[in-house]
Structures are given as structure tokens and as C-alpha cells.
Amino acid sequence: MPELRKDPIMGRWVIIATDRAKRPTDFVREKVQIRSTGFCPFCPGNESKTPPEIMAYRSDGSLRNCPGWTLRVVANKFPALGIEGSLSRQGEGLYDRMTGIGAHEVIIETPDHQMTLATLPSHRVEEVLWACRERILDLKQDRRFKYVLIFKNHGEAAGASLEHTHSQLIALPVVPVRVREEVNGAREHYNFKERCIFCDIIRQETETGIRVIAENTEFIVLSPFAPRFPFEMWIIPKNHQAAFERAEKRELEQLAVVLKDMLMRLDKVLDHPAYNFIIHTSPLSESTDDYYHWHLEIMPKLTKVAGFEWGTGFYINPTPPEESAKYLREAAVTANA
């Protein structure tokens, strides 16, 4: 008998298959491989093929928009939103529209076309996290923006259009509905219990242990109780903190270690799957300190979302999180840095 489970934060139900639970080898898909065919605008020497750099990390005193960088942030050449102009809101009968103001940036994580976030040394993964933090702090000063989402699409099946490893950032003039639901869910719990629901989840999961994948001094990694996708993972800071951009050195250091470790485990257990990750952090200008708790969600791309999911918002997950946690826990790999 399958089981329905409710996400305690969002109130979203998922269907968890329990009878014919899918193992890692049951998911048929193309392995993500670096093909290095053709021209790459993210490779050193091609800096003029991207929009001018917004920031870069360079250790050798090299020039802006020239080789010598270890990480580079540029505007997306085909942005989903435009950075120029003012926010104008307009009604039209029943309908509401707004100018598509926002920022859409690309974080080129390494000059090396052959690397992935899983194979980069962890101090270089840490650089990526610092760059995200710096960009959020900068964009936060622009009062037009209400939210910044950090995300990564790895592999074509997960929506990556260029294979050179990169993350992305979008600054938005409205708080997106999924974040709003999460923030509201967390606030409701706080109003009722005067506790953070994420802290409560960490406490309960630590007690039972069955969905814990890993932990270090600063972070815990869980298969959530009601995951939408098989092998979904949440990386949650152990200390209550609403906003990612307030993370400190020791936290980003540990996050880099655990993120790299989790991506290596995914590669090992699922043979280099495409994946997405996103950072859910507090809306920019709201005081959510008491009840919201930032975290990083990793979603390997193993299943197809079809009519049932679009029609209901209900997801069918063929692998119980207790099982995916076990596979991922046992796949502990030695970091190469």
C-alpha cells in the first residue's frame, strides 16, 4: 500500500511508493558527461563573449574581463528579467502586470571546463558560496528587489544550456509563491508553538536518524519526510538563521564541504545524474528572523513531471526517503581536498 505524506512546512501531500520502491539502478537516464565540443563562452580567453563581469576572484592581479580569474560573475546574456528601468505596475480589468525588472546573473564556478561542483576542491566550492553571498548583499541594496534566488541546473535534462559548470542568481521584484508558502507555513508553526519548524525538524530527525544522510559541526543533511522527488536532499544549518547571506566564514566553509560531499555521493549512487539545487532564504526586506530558517535543496532529475503533477501539485515519489537516505549515507566518499 502506498503512503500519503504531508510536508509539515508547506502542507503539500506527496504519494510515496512503498511496494515497488525504486532503487538507484531502476532510474533509466542519460549520464551527465562533459563533452567539450564546440566553443565555450565561459572558458578563459573568451571573456569578451559574455556580458562584462560584475565581479571576479583573481589571485594574480590580472585585468577585468581577461583570463586569470578563478571565479567570474557576469550578467546572463539572455536574461529572464531586465535590470534597467523602474518598476511599473498596471491593471487591465481583472489582470495585473508589472515591468519585468530583475537581475539574472551567472556564476562561472571555475575556469576549468572539465570540472564540476562535485570535483572542484572544497575551498573552491566555498568561493562559489562567497560569491553568492556577496551578490545577494549587493543586490539587497536595490530597493526594487524583494527576493534573490540562487540556483543551479546541472546537466541538460535539468535545464542547463551550457555544460561549463555554473550557478545562477535571479533577483525578483516580488516574493515568489513557493517561498511565500514556506515562509507562511513556518510563521504559522511559530505562532502556534513559538518554535522554528526547521529546528523542530532537525530535532526530530536527529532522534530517529532514519532520514539523516550526514552532518558536520554546522550542517545536517536530510532526506525530507515528504520529498517531491526521489533522492531529494535538504542541507540545513544547525543553528537557527533566517538568511543565507548572514552565514559566516565557518559556516560557508562547512557548507562547501558538505555540498561537495553530497554531490559526490549523488554521482556515485546515481551515476552522474542531472540535478537542480536551490537556496531558500528569507525575503529581502521582511523580518522573518524568529521563524524562517534558510536551507539548500538538491533535487536529482530522475522522474518526469506529467499531467497528474501539473493538475494537482501532488507528486508521486517512487523511492521512500528512508531508503534514499540509506543509499546516500552508505555512499560516504573521501573528499579530494
Next chain:
Amino acid sequence: MPELRKDPIMGRWVIIATDRAKRPTDFVREKVQIRSTGFCPFCPGNESKTPPEIMAYRSDGSLRNCPGWTLRVVANKFPALGIEGSLSRQGEGLYDRMTGIGAHEVIIETPDHQMTLATLPSHRVEEVLWACRERILDLKQDRRFKYVLIFKNHGEAAGASLEHTHSQLIALPVVPVRVREEVNGAREHYNFKERCIFCDIIRQETETGIRVIAENTEFIVLSPFAPRFPFEMWIIPKNHQAAFERAEKRELEQLAVVLKDMLMRLDKVLDHPAYNFIIHTSPLSESTDDYYHWHLEIMPKLTKVAGFEWGTGFYINPTPPEESAKYLREAAVTANA
């Protein structure tokens, strides 16, 4: 400059690209083709390879679970939910779970492996709609169920695992979150205006005409104002009605004609794309008569949903609905029945 638009029912924002709007030929994807390779459990003569039939339309007095049918409804062999047992709810600290009670059925739309819902004569499409209606009316008697979703996955990219044309139905013990949001949005509008928001949308769209694709005596087809997906279409009954299963003969007749017509236009404009459709109807045991309005949503599978969409619930749509409506309007094709 891209534009942000808000869906007036759900309150969901979408990003509509306006500068580099994608035309039908800009979407690269595999054409859905019937390959007819290998064994098909939905073909006549193989009735024993599916679970026993729940109902069938037969004109020739042939026997149950034998050839001679024109339409056949069977339980899904790999159901997402189980039909047997009672609904048991259980808490576990923060978490809630429920036995996965539900019905998951397959409507085999024709014995002919070569046909699609677009190429079937419209009186045969009407049979499919009658079967859906009959099944909902039957499942409604089971008090364990709160909602029945009718949906179709056409083509592998849209999640179809068998190519023999079929629709599906899932009866659920909870009202799914997407339906709940739509019902709540419609109720809020009603509380404020004492009008149905869908009726208001029909009125406003009929006046401007720019997003109207087609209409007949009973239905109007629109590109919605804030569609998540390029070339998304909504088929809405012109007369206010909350529940699909209360549709009458003249309505199902006209719905079959317009649904077939729209699927033919999709095939013509987008060269046989994969697609999903879903019927959104009222929850089974709620009185939504005043404010809810059933409809059918068609979503061609042209874009990839990636990190940004998963993280935000915000969709990026590269084709403005005014343009997709124009393409689809001009693609009027002659029905073959």
C-alpha cells in the same frame, strides 16, 4: 523588457518574454510518433494483460475482457494509490501520514493503436468524455474520495509510458493543493464581487479577443493571460458550471469537437508535440456551485522546468499568449468527422 503577469485566480506570477518571443519553430524537440514496436497490452486480443475491465463501450454484444470494444476502462496495472482498505490517518511528531487509498484507472480511448485523440472522429472523442463522466459519478459514491483528476499524458516527453492512446483518472482521499488554491482564489473573488471569476475572464477575453483561440456554442478556448507554459490553452464552458460530471449531452458533444480541433491545431502548429491535459473540476463533496467553474487545461511539453521554477513556483514563458493564440487561431483545421 520582459513582463511579469499575475494569474488572477491563483495569484501566481509568470515571466513572459516579449523581446525574443519564441515562435513554434524555435522549440527543438522530438515529434511524437507512433512506432508500434513490440507488444501492446492495450491492443484488442491482449485484454488479459491488463487488470479486468471496469467498464467498456461495446456495440456488438461482445464479452467482457474480450475484443469488440471501442473504449475500455481498466485499473492501472502499476497504480499510484491502492483501492483496497480504509483511510487511516496517523501522526508521528511533526509529521502526518495517511494510507495511500485511491483509484488509478486507465481509459483506453480506442482499440486502434495508430490513432490519437486528435485523429479519432469526434464522436469517439465524445465517448472518452462520457467514460470520464461515468467513472467520476461512480467513484463519487465512495465516501473515501475527495477529488477525481482526469488527465492525459501524450508522448514520452510528457510522461506517457505506453504509446497506445489513453487518458487516466486518479481518485484521491484529499483535495490536492493546486485545486485548493484555485477553488480558494475563485471563492475570494466571489466573496468580493459576487461573480464567478471564470465568467468574468470569459467576458473580458471576449471583449478584447486577442487571446481567444476558438469558440462554439458551448465552449470558449483561450490562451490564458498568465500561462505557465508556451501554447498553453484553456477550454472553458460558457455556461457557469462547477462540476464536469454534470455536463450534458450537448456540452460533451461540443467539448469533443473543440478538444479534437485544438489537438489537431497543436499537431499542425507545433508538429506533433508531447502534451498533458487535465480537467479541473469541483472537489467531490464541497458546494462550490456559486464560484467554481470547471475547465480543461492543455499544456504542450516544449520547455524544461528547472531550478528557477522549482525554487520559486514562478514560470518563465518564452511565448506571449497573444502570439500563441494568433498561431493557434490561424491554424484552424477541418475536422475529419
